[in-house]
Structures are given as structure tokens and as C-alpha cells.
Amino acid sequence: xxxxxxxxxxxxxxxxxxxxxxxxxxxxxxxxxxxxxxxxxxxxxxxxxxxxxxxxxxxxxxxxxxxxxxxxxxxxxxxxxxxxxxxxxxxxxxxxxxxxxxxxxxxxxxxxxxxxxxxxxxxxxxxxxxxxxxxxxxxxxxxxxxxxxxxxxxxxxxxxxxxxxxxxxxxxxxxxxxxxxxxxxxxxxxxxxxxxxxxxxxxxxxxxxxxxxxxxxxxxxxxxxxxxxxxxxxxxxxxxxxxxxxxxxxxxxxxxxxxxxxxxxxxxxxxxxxxxxxxxxxxxxxxxxxxxxx
Amino acid sequence: xxxxxxxxxxxxxxxxxxxxxxxxxxxxxxxxxxxxxxxxxxxxxxxxxxxxxxxxxxxxxxxxxxxxxxxxxxxxxxxxxxxxxxxxxxxxxxxxxxxxxxxxxxxxxxxxxxxxxxxxxxxxxxxxxxxxxxxxxxxxxxxxxxxxxxxxxxxxxxxxxxxxxxxxxxxxxxxxxxxxxxxxxxxxxxxxxxxxxxxxxxxxxxxxxxxxxxxxxxxxxxxxxxxxxxxxxxxxxxxxxxxxxxxxxxxxxxxxxxxxxxxxxxxxxxxxxxxxxxxxxxxxxxxxxxxxxxxxxxxxxxxxxxxxxxxxxxxxxxxxxxxxxxxxxxxxxxxxxxxxxx
Numbered sequence: 001x002x003x004x005x006x007x008x009x010x011x012x013x014x015x016x017x018x019x020x021x022x023x024x025x026x027x028x029x030x031x032x033x034x035x036x037x038x039x040x041x042x043x044x045x046x047x048x049x050x051x052x053x054x055x056x057x058x059x060x061x062x063x064x065x066x067x068x069x070x071x072x073x074x075x076x077x078x079x080x081x082x083x084x085x086x087x088x089x090x091x092x093x094x095x096x097x098x099x100x101x102x103x104x105x106x107x108x109x110x111x112x113x114x115x116x117x118x119x120x121x122x123x124x125x126x127x128x129x130x131x132x133x134x135x136x137x138x139x140x141x142x143x144x145x146x147x148x149x150x151x152x153x154x155x156x157x158x159x160x161x162x163x164x165x166x167x168x169x170x171x172x173x174x175x176x177x178x179x180x181x182x183x184x185x186x187x188x189x190x191x192x193x194x195x196x197x198x199x200x201x202x203x204x205x206x207x208x209x210x211x212x213x214x215x216x217x218x219x220x221x222x223x224x225x226x227x228x229x230x231x232x233x234x235x236x237x238x239x240x241x242x243x244x245x246x247x248x249x250x251x252x253x254x255x256x257x258x259x260x261x262x263x264x265x266x267x268x269x270x271x272x273x274x275x276x277x278x279x280x281x282x283x284x285x286x287x288x289x290x291x292x293x294x
Numbered sequence: 295x296x297x298x299x300x301x302x303x304x305x306x307x308x309x310x311x312x313x314x315x316x317x318x319x320x321x322x323x324x325x326x327x328x329x330x331x332x333x334x335x336x337x338x339x340x341x342x343x344x345x346x347x348x349x350x351x352x353x354x355x356x357x358x359x360x361x362x363x364x365x366x367x368x369x370x371x372x373x374x375x376x377x378x379x380x381x382x383x384x385x386x387x388x389x390x391x392x393x394x395x396x397x398x399x400x401x402x403x404x405x406x407x408x409x410x411x412x413x414x415x416x417x418x419x420x421x422x423x424x425x426x427x428x429x430x431x432x433x434x435x436x437x438x439x440x441x442x443x444x445x446x447x448x449x450x451x452x453x454x455x456x457x458x459x460x461x462x463x464x465x466x467x468x469x470x471x472x473x474x475x476x477x478x479x480x481x482x483x484x485x486x487x488x489x490x491x492x493x494x495x496x497x498x499x500x501x502x503x504x505x506x507x508x509x510x511x512x513x514x515x516x517x518x519x520x521x522x523x524x525x526x527x528x529x530x531x532x533x534x535x536x537x538x539x540x541x542x543x544x545x546x547x548x549x550x551x552x553x554x555x556x557x558x559x560x561x562x563x564x565x566x567x568x569x570x571x572x573x574x575x576x577x578x579x580x581x582x583x584x585x586x587x588x589x590x591x592x593x594x595x596x597x598x599x600x601x602x603x604x605x606x607x608x609x610x611x612x613x614x615x616x617x618x619x620x621x622x623x624x625x626x627x628x629x630x631x632x633x634x635x636x
Contacts, residue, residue: 128316131609133571139593140605144327220441224575227443228590247447251455258451261444269439 010205010282019277023212026270027090034086041080042066045237049075054253070255072246078256081237082263088231088238089267092153092222093215099157100218101211104164105203109195111165112172122165129162138221139230147230149222149238156218163217164210168203175202205282209275216271223264239264299625306617317609318370322363325598366602380597388588388600389607394478395465396573396584402500403507403573404566410508411515415558416546418520427520434513443575446506450579453502462502463581467495503580507572511565518561522554529553556627563619567612 003011014020033040043066053075056063063070069078111122129137141155175181176199184194225231226240234241239260246256350356357365369376375385414430421427440448454462461467465480473480473489481500484493526532527550535545577586585604592600 124316128313128320130567131313131317131613132605133568133574133608133612135571135574136589136605136608139574139589140321140324140601143593143596143601144324216439224441224443227575228578228593230593243444243447250447250451254451254456257447261440261448264444265436265440268441269435272435272439 013281014278017277017281019273020281021277023270023272023274023277026266027274030086030267030270031090033083034090037080037083037087041077041083042068043077043080045076045081045084046235047076047080051075054249054256056253057255057259069259070253072242072253072256073249076237078242078259081242082239082259084237085239085242085260085263086267088149088226088236089219089222089264092149092156093218093267093271096153096156096160096218096221097211097214099153100160100214101164101207103157104161105168105200105207107161108165108168109172109199109203111169112176113191113195113199119169122169126162126166129159132159134159134221135224138225139228142225142230149226149232149236152222152225152231153218155225156221160214160217163214164207167210168206171203171206172199175199178202205278209278209282212271212275212278216268216275219264219267219271299621302624303617303621306620307614310613310617313613314606314609318367318606319363321602321605322366323359325602326359326362370606375603376599378592378597378600380592380595381600385599385603389585389603390478392583392585392588393607395480395582396570396577396586398479398481399500399503399573399577399582399584400507400566400569402504403569404511404562406504407508407511407569408515408562410512411558412519414512414516415519415523416551418516419523420546422520422524430516434516437509437513440509442506442510442572443579445509446503446576446579449502449506460502461495461499465496465499465582466492467499470495499582503576503582506576507569510572511562511569514561514565515558519554519558522557523550526550526554552626556623559619559623559626563616563623566615566619570608570611570615 049071052064052067052071053073055067055071055075057070057078058065058068067077067079069082071077072081107122111119137159138152138155141158142151145151145154181194181198184198189198222231222238223240223243226238227244229241229244232238232241242260243257246253246260250257347356355362366376373386375389377383378385378388381388414434418427418430421430450462453459466472470492471489473483473487473492476483476486480496481493484490484496523546527545532545532549535549536542540549573584574586574589576582577584578590581587585607588600589604589608591597592604
């Protein structure tokens, strides 16, 4: 696929932006760790060593080299569990954010293109969705759908399409009045052609930027839901589960809580940096919930 | 002016009614997807099929879905939220007891977030271009990368457990009697009845959860305020004030801030709504007896009447705060105020 000169320049700006590079490298390393977890992890994440419970990390007094980050209440290796936890986090981040992005962008373009009652309907739906605090809507959905990591993904898609839809709809409305859309209409392009070939590329930089931020949000939502026990099966190591387990013993073993919190922090930070860098490099006016005017 | 503001508020609240109806229908429909069986779960062991049917009828779960919704809505409008399946109490009573706690917590978190955010935004602006701005900017990045519920846990770990500075369980210390209920708001009741011991304890118990909530709001306010101040000071009237010899400090606080605050206020409105969502986990983690904790308990026990009612209460709160902030925004923005009265 050959890129236009403008697209090439945009690529170059992205790849030289320090935020994009930092965020990208952190996510890349995490992804490598997640994929290679079965080979890199020192232990099986479920393997218990009841003679070595609540060990501190290897660099503090009483730590052992075979458990680099120490162990939890059941003597399971925290380092290994963090690596396997990255699999869940990144899986949810990629799938849920992609889903919300596709649904939200599609509806946004359809709303802007057709206008009239279609736009009215989609806009009212967004208003209804916005009345819910997202966590509350997620809890209700998971009560309705039942627990499970794929249900969490579905819930994120069902909730967060509005984030994309709101922002991209207003961008698409701006695109709609451009001359080349009128030209495409006159040239007899089909609705689908105009929406996919003309409008979608115009809003794509914004979509890419929001996608990165959304992945960070998805990591947080998955952590919340596995913390309350509505996401993965109890025996699957997810970061939220690790925090919930270690919370009981955090006065003796603070590392059990601090390390998974650190992992979530690092992942979210990386996605935020990436999104922020992309926004600057691609020069998109992104208004996050009217928030990020900065 | 005051009358106009009230009129605007009333109009906004009326507009919220159809949204609320859709919200209630949505909540109702989602919860009926439920694979679990709340009737079976609330039966004692050894119950017969007849008991099952009887209970199902008592809960109204044997009727068609649409009819169930209308019955629920009708009762809702007459102020009856039904009975909790798990707690075996009227839902009204549960919410009446928990809601003041949440409102107290959110008000404290909101106030703290606005204060930290406002002060931080001013500080970032005052130190623009310097190392101080970079440090604060880095701090906002870190604050935003950790969600409220993890801040809650970190605060408990460092301030509560390690340093043992502040309490982190519930609303009151052990051995302290609740003040006699007047309004249901612990702080207000303590003051009204002169119970300074419970006021002190309640305030101390509020600090950590309110801080966890405030950290969600403060960095956004900081960033928006900073950038809108940067824009505002380029306006002509600021230059004029400077030429008239007004002090920089006065220009910032009297001339620039009131105008630059507008985007921050509209942001606070949206985020204030989100803050109610943040209370769900923060309350659970601090064992704070508000509606968030009630929601988590209800979710774990598939207590549909409670889940439905609490979800609606949350939506009412979000829509309410959005309306209030919109109107406040109009009231402080002279341009919109004129446009609204015409």
C-alpha cells in the first residue's frame, strides 16, 4: 500500500513524538511480556508454595531469588501472575476499544451523513447513556449478562461507543459541509461509498487518538470489574483480582497491592501518553467529555 | 435575575424527564436479561414449588415484561420503590439511609477537587514556562493514570495502614454514638445537636475517601483552567488593565479568572456527574455506608429492586447536577445570560 505524502508526513510526526514513542515502547514491552508469559514467567501463575507465602520482593530483606516480586497469600509468584495478568488487560483493551470504536464511529458517521431523524435518534440515545455514571451502567449490564471477561468487553462496547460517537459526530458534521462531499454526491457516489471512502478518512486521525485513550479506559474498567469479582473466573490471574486478594493482607505484605496497582498505572499511563502524543502529532482537536481542552 | 435563573433551572429539569423515562426503561430491560433467578435465590432451603410460585407472584415476576415495567413505574411515581429481596426491607428505607452519606461524600470530594484543581491551575499558570509548571503537569499525568478506586487503596495503604494518620473504615469511629437523626446528614446532625465528638470523627472519616474522589476531578480542572487562563490573558481588556497599572495579581484574580473559569465550570459539571460513579467503588473500599456500597451488595446478591432503584437514583443525581451546573454556567456568563432572556 502506498501512502500519500501527507500521510507519510503524519507518520513521521507520530514516530518522532516523544510521548508516542514512550507510550508505544511501554505498551510494546507489556505486549511482548504478555505474549511470551508462558516462557518468561518463572512459575505457573497458579502454582502454590504454601511454605513460601507472602514473601517480599527479592530486593528486600527475606526475599528469595526464585520469586522476584515475592508471593501472595497462597505462595503464588507475583511476577508470574503480573505477566499473565497483562494478557487479560491487553486482550480487553484491544478488543473492547476496537468494538466501541467501530460502533461509535459508524453511528457517528451515519448520524452526520443522514441527519434528520436518524441523527435525532442517535443523539437522544447518547443523552440517555450519558445520564448513567459508566460504572453503574457496567454493573447493571454485568448483572444482566452474567459475569465473565467477554461480558466485560461487551459491557465496555455497549457503554463507551458514546464517547466516540459524541466527538466524532461533531467532527463528521464539519466534514459534511466540505466541497468534496458535495462533489462526491454530484458524481453519483453511493451513500456507503461517501461514508466509508470520503468521510471516514477525514475523521480517522481523531478516531486513532481516541482509540488509544479508550484502551486505557478499558484496562481500568476490566480492573474494576475483576476487583469486584464480575470479570474473569476466580482462578485466572487478572490485575484486579490480585489487588482484591492482596487487600486482605496489605498490612503485612503491601507489595501484593502496590505491584498490580503499578502495572495498571503503567498501562494506563502508556495509553494516555500515546493518545496525547497522537493528538498533538495528528493535530486533532480532541475534546474528551469536554475535558481535555488542555 | 434570580427568577430567571430559577426559570432556567425548571426548564432544564423538565427536559430531563423524558431522558429519565428512557433510562428507567433501559435499566428495567437490561435487568430482565438476567440468567440467575432471584426468586429461587431468596427462598429458604427445602421450599416447595408452590412456595416458589407464591413468592414469584408476590414479587410480580409472573406477569408480562411490559406490564411489570408499568407497575414498577406506577409505584415509582407514587414513591414506592418496592421491597429488597436480599435485605428484606423497603427499598425506600435503604436508600433514605444511604443517600445522605453519599451526598456528604460527593460534596466533600467535589469541594476538595475544585479547590485543589483551582489552586493547581492558578499555580500552573503563575509558573508558566518554568520547572514548576512541568512538575505540576507531570503530577496531573500521574493523577489521571490511576483511577479513583486504586487511589482509595493506595491512600488506605500509605496514610491509613502505614502512617496510621487517618481512619479508613466506615463513617464514624468505634465507640462513638450516632447523633440523633434530624436530617440524616451526619455532619449537619452533629452540628445541630452539638455533638462535636461525632462531628470530628465523621470529618476525619471523610478525608481519605473524599481525597480519592477529588484526585479524579482535580487534574482535569487544573489543565482546563491553565489553558483557558493562557487564552484569556491575550485578550485586549487584560492589556488595557495592565496599561492602567493594575497589579498582576489583581489582573489574574479579578479580571482573568472569572472569564477563564467558564470552561472549567462546564467541565466540572460533566465530571461532577462522573464523580457519583466513582463513589461506587470508593464507598465499597472504605466500607462507607452510602448508595454505592448498597449497589455493590445488591449486585452481589442479585437484588433487582435495589439495583434498579439505586441505578435510577444515580441517574437522577447526574441529570440534576448537570442541570444545576448548566444553569450556573449561564448565570455567571453574561453573554449567555442576555441571550437566554431574549
